[in-house]
Amino acid sequence: MSLHELDIVDAARAIRDKVVSPVDLVDALLERIEALDARVQAWAYVDRPGARAAARQATDEAAHGVFRGPLHGVPFGAKDIFYSAGLPTEGGSKVMAGFVPDYDATAVARLKAAGAILLGKLHTTEFATTDPAPTRNPWNLACTPGGSSSGSAAAVAARMVPLALGSQTIGSNVRPASYCGLVGFKPTFGRISTRGVMPLSYTQDHVGLMARNVEDVALALTVTAGHDRDDPSSSRAPVPDYMDAITRRRAPRIAVLRELFERATAEVADVTAQAVSRLARAGATVEEAKLPPTFRVVPAAAYLITRGDTASIHADRYASKADLYRPAIRSFIEMGMLIPGDLYVRALRIRRQFRRELAPLLNRYDALLTPTTPGPAPEGMGTGDPQFQTPWSLSGLPSITVPCGLTGSGLPLGIQLVSGSFTEATLLATAAWCEDILGRGQPPSL
Amino acid sequence: MDRDSLRAQFVTELRAAAERRFGAARAALLEPIIADAAGWMAEVATYPVDAEEPPAFYAEPAS
Numbered sequence: 001m002s003l004h005e006l007d008i009v010d011a012a013r014a015i016r017d018k019v020v021s022p023v024d025l026v027d028a029l030l031e032r033i034e035a036l037d038a039r040v041q042a043w044a045y046v047d048r049p050g051a052r053a054a055a056r057q058a059t060d061e062a063a064h065g066v067f068r069g070p071l072h073g074v075p076f077g078a079k080d081i082f083y084s085a086g087l088p089t090e091g092g093s094k095v096m097a098g099f100v101p102d103y104d105a106t107a108v109a110r111l112k113a114a115g116a117i118l119l120g121k122l123h124t125t126e127f128a129t130t131d132p133a134p135t136r137n138p139w140n141l142a143c144t145p146g147g148s149s150s151g152s153a154a155a156v157a158a159r160m161v162p163l164a165l166g167s168q169t170i171g172s173n174v175r176p177a178s179y180c181g182l183v184g185f186k187p188t189f190g191r192i193s194t195r196g197v198m199p200l201s202y203t204q205d206h207v208g209l210m211a212r213n214v215e216d217v218a219l220a221l222t223v224t225a226g227h228d229r230d231d232p233s234s235s236r237a238p239v240p241d242y243m244d245a246i247t248r249r250r251a252p253r254i255a256v257l258r259e260l261f262e263r264a265t266a267e268v269a270d271v272t273a274q275a276v277s278r279l280a281r282a283g284a285t286v287e288e289a290k291l292p293p294t295f296r297v298v299p300a301a302a303y304l305i306t307r308g309d310t311a312s313i314h315a316d317r318y319a320s321k322a323d324l325y326r327p328a329i330r331s332f333i334e335m336g337m338l339i340p341g342d343l344y345v346r347a348l349r350i351r352r353q354f355r356r357e358l359a360p361l362l363n364r365y366d367a368l369l370t371p372t373t374p375g376p377a378p379e380g381m382g383t384g385d386p387q388f389q390t391p392w393s394l395s396g397l398p399s400i401t402v403p404c405g406l407t408g409s410g411l412p413l414g415i416q417l418v419s420g421s422f423t424e425a426t427l428l429a430t431a432a433w434c435e436d437i438l439g440r441g442q443p444p445s446l
Numbered sequence: 447m448d449r450d451s452l453r454a455q456f457v458t459e460l461r462a463a464a465e466r467r468f469g470a471a472r473a474a475l476l477e478p479i480i481a482d483a484a485g486w487m488a489e490v491a492t493y494p495v496d497a498e499e500p501p502a503f504y505a506e507p508a509s
Contacts, residue, residue, distance in 0.1 A: 300489035335483050338463045348501030
């Protein structure tokens with residue numbers, strides 16, 4: 001196996017066993033980026049000197065038996081809305097051209113504290129909305145990798161890095177992960193600190209994780225989850241050992257949300273239904289369930305909340321730099337400025353009602369199951385349809401995509417699993433069980 | 447007021463507000479999304495929210 005193919009857990013183990021050095025691993029990934037990124041365009045900035053210096057230090061420490069944490073020497077990338085001390089962080093926008101933060105986002109800092117090495121910054125749509133990044137899908141360069149975490153998904157899929165930080169306000173982490181054949185995870189709102197992440201919505205922003213298997217996500221979550229006193233939306237809920245949780249996997253109780261199958265293409269519905277049949281044959285308890293009535297108005301509530309929040313977040317920059325914004329984000333902000341306050345608050349009430357109405361359903365099952373996306377990655381620059389992620393971003397519930405097959409044209413598809421607030425341990429164990437049955441995602445042939 | 451009537455009213459109000467706030471040229475560029483926005487606003491305005499349901503400013507993470 002080539003070094004660039006090592007997943008997180010395997011790389012960490014190989015470094016700890018002194019089979020692989022962080023220097024060799026970082027060099028292999030930098031070579032991979034050099035070879036492929038002109039075509040994939042995943043990286044906004046590659047920090048070659050910084051990554052090599054960190055790798056030399058990690059190698060030296062390992063030689064002396066010093067390991068900073070469970071990710072010692074393992075490289076990662078961060079979407080270019082995550083602050084990274086001393087590195088350009090431009091959020092895919094001319095508005096932020098030349099911005100270099102002087103501190104790391106909490107998620108970046110926690111990964112570094114666990115020994116991980118930041119390789120660089122990954123392309124995003126402008127401010128994580130819809131004006132596209134230049135990134136292409138490694139499975140088919142004519143297709144989008146999805147967005148807004150475009151570079152994160154493409155880089156992990158192209159084996160340029162085993163772990164990437166993304167984010168999700170509507171559908172920006174789980175959807176691109178699925179389009180690129182990855183495991184993509186969005187935790188409960190407040191589970192991972194969003195401090196130092198350029199905000200889009202105060203009430204819907206989530207840090208996301210992308211990797212190539214569920215075990216890797218569990219390890220990355222164990223390292224990044226937990227309260228942050230500098231983030232007022234950060235939860236104080238205890239953080240379980242997610243690596244331990246996935247060792248207790250068992251045949252789960254799954255609720256299939258048929259309404260979303262009916263909104264998918266026939267091919268997606270068929271591939272997903274075949275995956276569900278395999279899970280049932282392997283012992284999962286599979287039942288059909290209906291979403292509560294409030295589901296109908298979820299897209300409308302999300303529309304008003306995200307635009308209202310974004311207008312508030314960008315008000316000062318917009319006042320002085322409106323012409324530097326690209327068309328979609330500019331319109332997004334302007335519409336937010338026009339939404340009446342009473343409707344914004346009503347949307348927040350709808351969100352709470354949706355969460356309340358969902359609770360009985362979530363309590364009956366280990367996870368709800370949907371196709372991750374209505375279709376495979378579309379051709380062109382548009383970042384795809386986020387409608388299957390919107391309910392879980394709005395409600396702040398944890399969700400994960402696991403690869404479940406390919407379309408006839410060779411594009412990856414996934415199943416999306418959703419569970420109750422702060423039940424990530426159950427969700428990851430369920431996802432790991434499903435992955436055992438369905439098999440891990442395969443690499444694209446680049 | 448029913449949803450369609452409310453949507454039409456929101457379209458009128460958004461057009462006027464966009465012109466007032468951003469000028470006629472910019473408001474014209476927003477025109478294609480004003481109908482969508484008005485539709486979402488009408489959905490939210492007419493959906494029966496429980497009278498005792500408070501807003502969730504955050505997804506209530508802190509405990």
